[in-house]
Amino acid sequence: MSQFRQNPVTKQWVLIAPSRSKRPEDFRTYSVGFGLPDHDPACIFCPGNEHKNPDLCEDVCRVPNDKNWQLRVIMNKYSALENATIYRNRQFYHSQAGYGEHEVIISRKHNEPPALQSAVLVQQSLKMFQDRIKEIYKDPKINYVQVFHNHGRDAGASLIHPHYQILATPMVPPHIHDEMRGCYHHYQLTGHCIYCDIIKEETKLRDRIVYEDEYFIVMSAYASRSPFETWIIPKRHHARFEATSDIELLHLSHVLKKVLGSLYLKLSDPPLNFYIHTMPKSNDKHLIQEQKSYHWHLTVFPRLTIWAGFEYATGIPVNPMSPEMTAEFLRGEKS
Incomplete structure (x- = not known):
């Protein structure tokens, strides 16, 4: 039976229409990286190929800081943003310069997406995000500052070599504003963080939980916009990802690897994005108050x-599979 569901944070409506789908395994796709070598002589991101594109030679940093690097941070040659003077147009149409930062974090192996990387490398990547x-x-x-990963051309990856991206903007993006507004409204009404309340509700119901440990809970989102939309939420309340403790990062590396690995195996390496939402930086008094209500998370x-x-036309996503069914499938209870 079809059902409209509302995201409890952003208030966005989605239409869950399971009658339009078959089974979870029907969403298996082609493998994004099947048959790729460890090193591609033609890939500008592979070690030793930096000379192929001089614009990509200068590092922001490396881990470790030598030729055997496992992670390499560079400025994006095709940056969506520029380091320019900010201007604003306050006439009928508003605009401002595309000021910001755009960095790329490259992992070493050409054929090793995060789903196949070691937990140690995933943890190093998470630490690099923080830094x-x-x-x-x-x-x-x-x-x-927005951290995200595109895997596969259908998810926006222009290069197949595994990498993450960081875009920093002078304004707070509208979707983050929507989340913050929803969190703050719930906090004003109840005195509680809405993500903490979501954790309590999902723990009670259990049918959308995919996995949990001492520090994190993984769930198929109640109002999933697409099949297998998965939320990873820290159990400890904190507004900022960059304030996550080392022990939490250790657990997050295993949790993220488990989620990505499960999707890789069960859906044959599907195209996907993942991203982290964290509290904006601001000295604004209102935003400082909102730190009590906001809760960072990974999608x-x-x-x-x-x-x-x-x-x-409507802004209402249609999801052909219920999150309860996808959670059951990812837990291994249905194949």
Whole structure:
């Protein structure tokens, strides 16, 4: 039976229409990286190929800082943002310069996406995210830093070599504003963090929980916009990912690897995005108050459906599979 569901944080509606789908395994796709070598002589991201593109030779940093690096951070040659003077147009149409930072974090092996990487390397990547967020926030013009990963061309990856991206903007993006507004409204009404309340509700119901440990809970989102949309939420309340403790990062590396590995195996390496939502940087008094209500989290979003006329016309995503069914499938209770 079809059902409209509302995201409890952003208030976005989605339409869950399971009658339009078959089984979870029907979403298996082609393998994004099947048959790739460890090293591709033609790939500009592979070790030793830096000379193929001089614009990519200069590092921001490496881990470790030598030729045997496992992670390498560079500025994006095809940056969506520029380090330019900010201007604003306050006439009828508003605009401002595309000021910001755009970095790429490259992992070493050409054929090893995060789903196949060691937990140690995933943890190093998470630590690098923290370090780069803290460093970029030293720019007083930057108010938000977005970390994300595109895997597969259908998820927006222009290069197949595994890498993450960081975009920093002078304004807080609208979707983050929507989340913060929803969190703050719930906090004003109840005195509770809405993500903490979601954890309590999902723990009680159990049918959408995929996995949990001492520090994190993994769930198929109640109002999933697409099949297998998965939320990873820390059990300890904190507004900022960059303030996550080392022990939490250790557990997060195993949890993220488990989620990505499960999708890789059960859906044949699907195209996907994952991204971290964290509290914006601001000295604004209102935002400082909102730190009590906001709760950082990570979303894994397989790209398994295509928006059509209804979705674009209404802004209501149509999801052909219930999150209860996808959670059951990911738990291994249904194959």
